[in-house]
Amino acid sequence: MEAEAAVDYLVDERSKAQFDIDAMKIIWAGGKHEFEVSDRMARLVASDPVFRKDNRAILDRKELFKNTLRKAAHAWKRIIELRLSEQEASKLRFFVDEPAYTDLHWGMFIPVIKGQGTEEQRKKWLPMAYRMQIIGCYAQTELGHGSNVQGLETTATFDPELDEFVIHSPTLTSSKWWPGGLGRASTHAVVFARLITDGKDHGINGFIVQLRSLDDHLPLPGIIIGDIGMKFGNGAYNTMDNGFLRFDHVRIPRDQMLMRVKQVTREGKVVQSDVPWQLLYGTMVYVRQTIVADASCALSRAVCIATRYSAVRRQFGSQNGHETQVIDYRTQQSRLFPLLASAYAFRFVGEWLKWLYMDVTQRLQARDFSTLPEAHACTAGLKSLTTSVTADAIEECRKLCGGHGYLCSSGLPELFAVYVPACTYEGDNIVLLLQVARFLMKTVSQLGSGERPVGTTTYLLRLEHLLQCPCDVQGAEDWLKPDVVVQLFEARSARMTVACAKSLSKFSKPEDGFMDLSADLVSVATAHCQLIVVSKFVEKLQQDIPGEGVKQQLEALCSIYALSLLKKHLGDFLSTSCITSKQASLANDVLRSLYSQVRPNAIALVDAFNYTDHFLGSVLGRYDGNVYPKLYEEALKDPLNESVVPDGYHEYLQPVLKQRLRTARL
Numbered sequence: 001m002e003a004e005a006a007v008d009y010l011v012d013e014r015s016k017a018q019f020d021i022d023a024m025k026i027i028w029a030g031g032k033h034e035f036e037v038s039d040r041m042a043r044l045v046a047s048d049p050v051f052r053k054d055n056r057a058i059l060d061r062k063e064l065f066k067n068t069l070r071k072a073a074h075a076w077k078r079i080i081e082l083r084l085s086e087q088e089a090s091k092l093r094f095f096v097d098e099p100a101y102t103d104l105h106w107g108m109f110i111p112v113i114k115g116q117g118t119e120e121q122r123k124k125w126l127p128m129a130y131r132m133q134i135i136g137c138y139a140q141t142e143l144g145h146g147s148n149v150q151g152l153e154t155t156a157t158f159d160p161e162l163d164e165f166v167i168h169s170p171t172l173t174s175s176k177w178w179p180g181g182l183g184r185a186s187t188h189a190v191v192f193a194r195l196i197t198d199g200k201d202h203g204i205n206g207f208i209v210q211l212r213s214l215d216d217h218l219p220l221p222g223i224i225i226g227d228i229g230m231k232f233g234n235g236a237y238n239t240m241d242n243g244f245l246r247f248d249h250v251r252i253p254r255d256q257m258l259m260r261v262k263q264v265t266r267e268g269k270v271v272q273s274d275v276p277w278q279l280l281y282g283t284m285v286y287v288r289q290t291i292v293a294d295a296s297c298a299l300s301r302a303v304c305i306a307t308r309y310s311a312v313r314r315q316f317g318s319q320n321g322h323e324t325q326v327i328d329y330r331t332q333q334s335r336l337f338p339l340l341a342s343a344y345a346f347r348f349v350g351e352w353l354k355w356l357y358m359d360v361t362q363r364l365q366a367r368d369f370s371t372l373p374e375a376h377a378c379t380a381g382l383k384s385l386t387t388s389v390t391a392d393a394i395e396e397c398r399k400l401c402g403g404h405g406y407l408c409s410s411g412l413p414e415l416f417a418v419y420v421p422a423c424t425y426e427g428d429n430i431v432l433l434l435q436v437a438r439f440l441m442k443t444v445s446q447l448g449s450g451e452r453p454v455g456t457t458t459y460l461l462r463l464e465h466l467l468q469c470p471c472d473v474q475g476a477e478d479w480l481k482p483d484v485v486v487q488l489f490e491a492r493s494a495r496m497t498v499a500c501a502k503s504l505s506k507f508s509k510p511e512d513g514f515m516d517l518s519a520d521l522v523s524v525a526t527a528h529c530q531l532i533v534v535s536k537f538v539e540k541l542q543q544d545i546p547g548e549g550v551k552q553q554l555e556a557l558c559s560i561y562a563l564s565l566l567k568k569h570l571g572d573f574l575s576t577s578c579i580t581s582k583q584a585s586l587a588n589d590v591l592r593s594l595y596s597q598v599r600p601n602a603i604a605l606v607d608a609f610n611y612t613d614h615f616l617g618s619v620l621g622r623y624d625g626n627v628y629p630k631l632y633e634e635a636l637k638d639p640l641n642e643s644v645v646p647d648g649y650h651e652y653l654q655p656v657l658k659q660r661l662r663t664a665r666l
């Protein structure tokens with residue numbers, strides 16, 4: 001009975017949608033072709049029993065890891081058999097949805113050789129890597145240093161006699177610690193180490209080092225290697241073999257130093273090429289950009305689960321003889337719909353960031369390095385903003401699902417455990433925001449010197465205006481005007497930036513100021529990054545958006561994104577006199593009416609993500625809404641339910657029960 005009623009809830013919900021959902025699916029996917037590829041790969045993975053993943057939380061580490069190896073090998077087999085393109089293969093791996101050494105091989109090892117190798121090095125190493133004849137990882141972080149890349153201790157000392165580098169770990173803290181894929185799978189690594197020639201330290205650089213034999217996978221001489229142990233959560237990121245690695249005077253040929261940024265000649269002379277040294281950090285810029293795109297996937301997945309379940313779940317009250325769907329509670333809407341809006345916002349900012357990254361790459365090839373600092377600031381800042389919001393949002397979605405959200409079968413605990421390290425890897429989120437703040441302070445300080453701000457900082461050219469312009473909101477409807485909202489976010493960011501720059505100028509040493517004001521600098525960077533997301537959403541809406549009602553839905557979501565941020569950071573907007581308290585109260589009224597506008601479309605808006613039940617991996621987020629019987633089904637699959645009387649009853653339960661009986665008689 002309940003099961004049928006639950007199914008009905010979602011059918012009814014879907015019939016209320018006021019927009020063309022197929023058109024929205026294409027917008028979400030980023031185009032017709034992208035939608036077709038994504039849809040095909042998702043179905044391919046979902047229909048293949050090797051890719052089942054509902055048992056991850058109960059497998060022990062060894063079984064779990066072996067199963068990951070099996071899935072990765074099967075994925076590779078399918079990629080070859082079906083002659084999948086690079087785009088299709090990467091989508092297939094995405095839908096397999098299991099962190100694995102292949103993420104680092106394709107996501108970092110290949111990109112670092114592409115970005116930091118010479119033409120010759122690329123020709124030598126990439127074909128082997130593309131065919132997976134070698135498996136590589138990215139070994140930068142050490143036990144003692146992660147954020148402070150310049151503080152790495154591993155050494156690469158040039159031996160001119162043998163024309164080789166000697167890679168060595170001089171201290172315990174110089175052990176490589178964390179690299180994914182290193183622990184068990186990789187045969188090779190790009191190792192970041194201090195380049196030393198003729199007794200002189202030339203700073204860090206990447207080196208290709210073979211770690212394990214290609215015949216029997218045993219570590220090569222001088223290599224001490226292993227897995228760093230269990231991480232947060234069962235299943236979750238434990239499918240990944242994050243590893244440790246120590247070198248005892250390991251020798252590699254000179255041509256295995258990645259030489260795009262610096263070269264070492266046969267005589268041991270170090271030659272700096274004319275590209276900026278920061279390109280050594282280029283792979284991190286690339287991966288940060290992909291992490292932003294990935295944030296909208298994780299966020300939309302959690303939101304899809306919470307939204308569908310909120311429509312199925314009923315609690316208290318009465319609507320036509322039924323209890324109230326929890327999605328109809330204003331409190332539920334005010335927690336859920338800003339997250340739904342953020343998922344769309346991050347999708348569009350991710351698309352834009354991909355474009356920015358391609359643009360900077362093309363410019364670098366043409367030896368135009370002018371936009372590199374901005375690309376670094378945008379990728380760092382948006383990586384930080386989107387991953388922090390997404391991690392918090394997954395936890396919020398768990399709470400939005402009440403008690404059942406805490407069950408592994410809701411999919412949310414594992415999603416959270418897999419996702420939270422994104423706030424740390426590829427740059428700790430606070431460290432990255434401080435990089436953005438540094439960039440903003442530098443941009444402001446150069447305004448008078450004729451240096452023109454570029455791209456996302458162009459608004460600072462209108463600084464005088466932004467520092468005193470009043471907010472143009474007289475009536476509630478003014479809050480729906482995109483130019484009013486964008487200018488408001490510009491004014492807030494500009495005012496906070498200038499206030500911080502003024503405070504900084506009071507310090508005789510800028511570095512002291514940076515230390516003392518770092519918490520404020522993080523707020524400034526956050527305000528700037530939120531402005532970028534809002535303005536990229538608005539720009540997206542200025543493009544041609546086909547499909548009946550699609551644009552209207554996206555406009556509502558864009559307003560929800562911006563106004564819910566305004567509400568959350570009201571202190572910033574009021575303390576910088578960007579708005580009055582009357583305007584804040586009008587914004588709150590508008591938000592409520594926007595929630596009402598989104599409410600009938602909520603299920604269709606999450607259906608537009610086009611996730612299969614396999615990918616969602618959630619009983620609560622099932623497409624058919626058939627939640628309750630499936631919760632039972634999942635519970636009954638638990639190994640604890642395999643026997644009626646639990647293992648251990650005779651040893652540990654029965655004696656206790658008997659003893660209590662005797663005590664009671666006494």
Ligand SMILES: CCCCC/C=C\C/C=C\C/C=C\C/C=C\CCCC(=O)SCCNC(=O)CCNC(=O)[C@H](O)C(C)(C)COP(=O)(O)OP(=O)(O)OC[C@H]1O[C@@H](n2cnc3c(N)ncnc32)[C@H](O)[C@@H]1OP(=O)(O)O
Binds near residue numbers: 439
């Ligand atoms: C099923 C799940 C799969 C999901 C996968 C989805 C997507 C991902 C896809 C592929 C990836 C695969 C798997 C993902 C999973 C895990 C991967 C994790 C891998 C790692 O986790 S891998 C280690 C990453 N580890 C860091 O992330 C260290 C952070 N630490 C730093 O990054 C630096 O150390 C910094 C910047 C903090 C200090 O650097 P510093 O000490 O040199 O100091 P300073 O601040 O003075 O900078 C001097 C001048 O360089 C400029 N500058 C700085 N950085 C730049 C850059 N990148 N580009 C251009 N310019 C840059 C500055 O703006 C300044 O410029 P100016 O002088 O003009 O002011």
Ligand SMILES: Cc1cc2nc3c(=O)[nH]c(=O)nc-3n(C[C@H](O)[C@H](O)[C@H](O)COP(=O)(O)OP(=O)(O)OC[C@H]3O[C@@H](n4cnc5c(N)ncnc54)[C@H](O)[C@@H]3O)c2cc1C
Binds near residue numbers: 145148179421424426
């Ligand atoms: C799951 C996972 C996978 C990873 N994969 C890889 C990989 O494949 N390859 C690789 O090389 N590395 C990898 N890493 C390492 C990762 O990149 C680092 O852990 C990350 O860059 C953070 O550095 P840290 O550990 O040194 O943190 P720390 O810098 O020690 O951070 C500790 C605290 O100090 C604060 N802090 C640090 N510096 C400052 C500052 N200047 N100002 C203010 N606060 C500061 C931070 O905000 C944080 O709160 C991985 C890490 C994880 C968790």
